[in-house]
Amino acid sequence: MEYRALRGVEDLIPPESLRFERVVDAFKRVVERAGFKEVILPVFEEARLFTRSVGESSDIVKKEMYVFEDKGGRVIALRPEGTASAVRAYVEHGVYAKEPFTKWFYVGPMFRFERPQAGRKRQFFQAGVELFGFSQPGADAELIKVADDILKELSVEATLEINSIGCKECRPKYREALIEFLKERVGQLCPDCVERFERNPLRVLDCKNEGCRQVVSGAPKITDYLCDGCREHYEKVKEYLNLLGVEFRENPFLVRGLDYYTRTVFEFKSSGLGAQSTVLAGGRYDYLIGEIGGPETPALGFAMGIDRVMLLLPELEEKREGVFVITRGEEAYREGLELVNFLRSKGIKAEIDHRQGSFKAQMKAADRVKAEFAVIIGEEEVKEGFYSLKELSTGKQEKVETREELLARL
RNA sequence: GUGGGAGUAGCUCAGUUGGUGGAGCGCCGGGUUGUGGCCCCGGCGGUCGCGGGUUCAAGUCCCGUCUCCCACCCCA
Incomplete structure (x- = not known):
């Protein structure tokens, strides 16, 4: 064959494309009835937008971004995720002034230069929502409830894990305590974690290596270090989730790979996917809008991996029509x-x-x-x-x- | 980026010690001169992923390369 699709990208031809549409339709149905409105955002941006928002030290920025220079000498990146663009648009159009409490959703392709694997492609699709302006824990609970509704709508089985990773006040204190703890046990960590310990110690917490898990199981928990504000917020989120009938498991070692998260983080995982088990994940990012150059505005959101959800979708009998x-x-x-x-x-x-x-x-x-x-x-x-x-x-x-x-x- | 497995018909896969490539499903047609699904019969369909090497002879052995899958890593 002379021409083939590039490594890690794939064509969706019927009936796969119909499965794709089914996922997107279900997503839109649920978020629209929760009051979210669609935004259509560019698939490429100035690379530094992502460097700033996703984080310089993150793998996404360090080794997975498609970066190139355009003919005008601008350094461009194909978007590796959706939140950065949404936040940029929110700030650029002064939405915080016109409509400070905003609920958006988006659907589209994302790009990461990774080694392809089931549920991990170089071009993949995410459907995500962003809530701007709400600092209240009720917003966290509603966001998670919407995510739960989408997966239920699609009959996708997934378990929810939540955690709070604190704020500017309390996270540094926890980080110090963790470093203190790990410092004496570096010898017991896997080589990857030795490096994580240097770069981003929180990431040691979710290493899959058995030895590291042993070490981590005795580590201090962030939930014991939360400041009063964060603790109260987290308690309320859990209370509202219970009120809404959302089942969850607290995982004090759940951390996320993107630097912008604060307070609430959560992940829906499925057992049907092998190693790439996260189908939907998100959290709060109260400082990001400020860092991008907008007014300090609390915000939160999540993204769902459409390709991964498709892998979990039960077969549907095509019904006769027409x-x-x-x-x-x-x-x-x-x-x-x-x-x-x-x-x-x-x-x-x-x-x-x-x-x-x-x-x-x-x-x-x-x-x-x-x-x-x-x-x-x-x-x-x-x-x-x-x-x-x-x-x-x-x-x-x-x-x-x-x-x-x-x-x-x- | 690291490690392992695999690439043969559109799909799922057989292919013996190297000797001119098969099955099932699907597709097209016929059995039924105007009727789908079940059954029977026939047909189309392959540069054996690609490139090189060994050999009289390579799907089969060797090397390289590409792609897919799995795990690490990362993350949705």
């Missing part, structure tokens, strides 16, 4: 073309077989496209002026005289 027109002879074909046009104008799905093969071949085609009805127009029908309408699920066939009568029988 009409397939079968004809023989030029006169019948012309009548068929007009009939199809008529039905479509009435909102009915209608197709015609242009190949004019045998009735058997055309019936087979009608069956394959999962039509509910076949309309047969042959010599007899043309001569005597009627349509033969066959219901494919039952095999029952009847004569109908006019288009209107046909329409009434569908």
Whole structure:
């Protein structure tokens, strides 16, 4: 084959593309009835937007971004995630002034230069929401509830883990305590964690290595170091989640890979995905808007991995729908073309077989496209002026005289 | 970026010690001169991922490369 899709990107052709649409439809249905409005954002931005927001030390920025220089000498990056652009747009358009309490959602491709694996592609799709302006714990709970609703709507089984990673006040104190604890045990950590210990000690907490987990199990918990404000906030979030009937598990070692998170963080994980088990994740990021150059504005959001959700989607039986027109002879074909046009104008799905093969071949085609009805127009029908309408699920066939009568029988 | 496994028909896979490539499913057609699904019969369909090497001879052995899968890593 001379041309192939590049490594880590894939085409979605039917029926995969239909599964994709099903996920997006369910997502939109749930978030729209919760009052979120869609934003359509660029797939590339100045690279430094991501460096600033996602974090210089994060792997996403350090080694996974598609960065290039455009013809005007600008340093561009294909977006590796959606929040940075949403925040940039919120600030750029002064939305904080016009509509300080804003609920947005977005759907689209993201790009990360990673080694491909199931549930991890170089171009992948995320559907996400962002809530700007709300500092109250009720917003955290509502956000998580919306996420839970989406997964339920899709019948995707996932377990929810939550944690609070504190704020500017308390996190540094915890970080110090953790470093203090780990310092004496560096020898017991895996090589990756030795490096994490230097760069971002919190990441040692969610290492999968058995030895590291042993060490970590005795480590100080951030929840014991939260300041009064963060502790109260976290307690309220949990209280509201219980009120809303959302099941969750507290994981004091849950941390996230993006630098902008504060206070509430959460992850929905599925057992059906192998190593890439997170299907939806997010949290609060109260300082990000300020850092991007907007007014200090509390915010929170999440992103769902559409590709990953698709992998978990149960197969759906395609149901029969519409009409397939079968004809023989030029006169019948012309009548068929007009009939199809008529039905479509009435909102009915209608197709015609242009190949004019045998009735058997055309019936087979009608069956394959999962039509509910076949309309047969042959010599007899043309001569005597009627349509033969066959219901494919039952095999029952009847004569109908006019288009209107046909329409009434569908 | 690291480690492991795999690439043969559209799909799932057989292919014996190297000797001119098969099955099932699917697709097209026929059995039914005007009727789908079940059954029977026939047909189309392959540079054996790509490139190089060994050999009289390579799907089969060797090297390289690309892609996919799994794990690490990372993350949605």
